[in-house]
Amino acid sequence: MPAQNHISKLTLTNFRNYAALTIDLAPGAVVFSGDNGAGKTNLLEAISFLTPGRGLRRAPYADVAREGGDGGFALHARLDGPDGQVEIGTGISGGDTAGEGGRRVRINGASARSAEDMLEWLRVVWLTPAMDALFTGPAADRRRFLDRLVLAIDPGHGQRAIDYEKAMRGRNRLLTESSRDDRWFDAIETQMAETGVAIAAARAEMVRLLAAMIDRLPDTGPFPQADIGLSGELEAEIAVAPAVDVEERFRRTLAEGRERDRAAGRTLDGPHRSDLVVRHRPKAMPAERCSTGEQ
Ligand SMILES: Nc1ncnc2c1ncn2[C@@H]1O[C@H](COP(=O)(O)OP(=O)(O)OP(=O)(O)O)[C@@H](O)[C@H]1O
Ligand SMILES: [Mg+2]
Incomplete structure (x- = not known):
């Protein structure tokens, strides 16, 4: 059941202010704290890309890719649940920016048909x-x-x-x-x-x-x-x-x-x-x- 899956590991590459970050997360409520501009909302935005759509800021991918990076970004999440682990990856590669809306999605390493496939494992809603x-x-x-x-x-x-x-x-x-x-x-x-x-x-x-x-x-x-x-x-x-x-x-x-x-x-x-x-x-x-x- 997707309702019982939780993100146990999140990896960001060239996403907003993060060149490379991996965090481990426990089940249940999670609180991010840090100075203004530390990258808390960016983390939530990263999670909002684990569902179809343009994320919680509705930003163009060119804004999301880290400044000074290669123009691409990648997100990776490991989900843990009663049915075991699932790996979800999404992002765009550098030079891919012309393909707005064309974010790639991989589930357990295999290319997904569409971003909708992520919904089988994870449902994300937000109120910001x-x-x-x-x-x-x-x-x-x-x-x-x-x-x-x-x-x-x-x-x-x-x-x-x-x-x-x-x-x-x-x-x-x-x-x-x-x-x-x-x-x-x-x-x-x-x-x-x-x-x-x-x-x-x-x-x-x-x-x-x-x-x-x-x-x-x-x-x-x-x-x-x-x-x-x-x-x-x-x-x-x-x-x-x-x-x-x-x-x-x-x-x-x-x-x-x-x-x-x-x-x-x-x-x-x-x-x-x-x-x-x-x-x-x-x-x-x-x-x-x-x-x-x-x-
Ligand atoms: N594409 C990008 N490349 C590099 N840095 C970026 C990019 N987009 C945004 N940033 C930077 O990311 C930083 C963190 O932003 P974020 O909104 O996550 O902060 P925050 O921790 O939520 O802060 P606050 O407490 O003020 O809400 C900002 O300082 C911003 O300049
Ligand atoms: Mg914020």
Whole structure:
């Protein structure tokens, strides 16, 4: 079970301020302490690369590779768990920087098909001070946060999001080119409906699990209880209707919205517009109006 794996050894090579570092880690909570600029956040960023995506700073690889190094970087983690040890390696080699997004991944020494393969062994989520504005900032940040949580319970979510984005970019291209190729639109919209509804369903499931966890929190504890939900038509429908019906309805919404979307130059309906809605339960106040600590 990934939930029981822990990182027992972490090696960084030419990563940020580390030319070469190896640390051994015990199971359980770990605290890093050190002066400002010592490299604590860099260590967390290194761990955030042990899952698909661009890491907790969303930095280009050129910034991540150590200044004065060869332009590449490598990370290596040994995981210990009930099923034994697993070795995960990732990085880019010097001169590879043109291949943004093309970080290489090795599992037990063998090249992985994609970064998604790491999810079989390790699920990583983070909440950092830079995300202080999670509730006051743009919905896109909350969607990204939510989708990373979903990824922790459902490794297929990442590919779904990629497929949806790709289809939507294709549709947006048709819209801006003022294309009237209805069969092309139909094909793309069918794909968007399939992947879009699967995304909404996975998010709804995550929110259901989170809500159940929140309900188990004592109301006298340090964390205030919260009411959480999703705003978004698909997410609302998926809670009450079978997925096939929601899919068919979304497909129709997209088809009927072509003219309006053509005027807007982009797709206006879909899970890429949804939001995570959080309210402070005792105060019945939206999280964005609460204090930082209350959030
Ligand atoms: N590509 C890079 N090459 C070399 N050094 C880098 C690179 N990127 C960042 N650094 C350096 O890494 C150092 C450590 O940064 P980090 O954010 O990990 O510090 P920190 O320990 O979290 O500090 P704080 O307590 O202030 O948050 C910084 O001084 C920064 O200049
Ligand atoms: Mg820091």
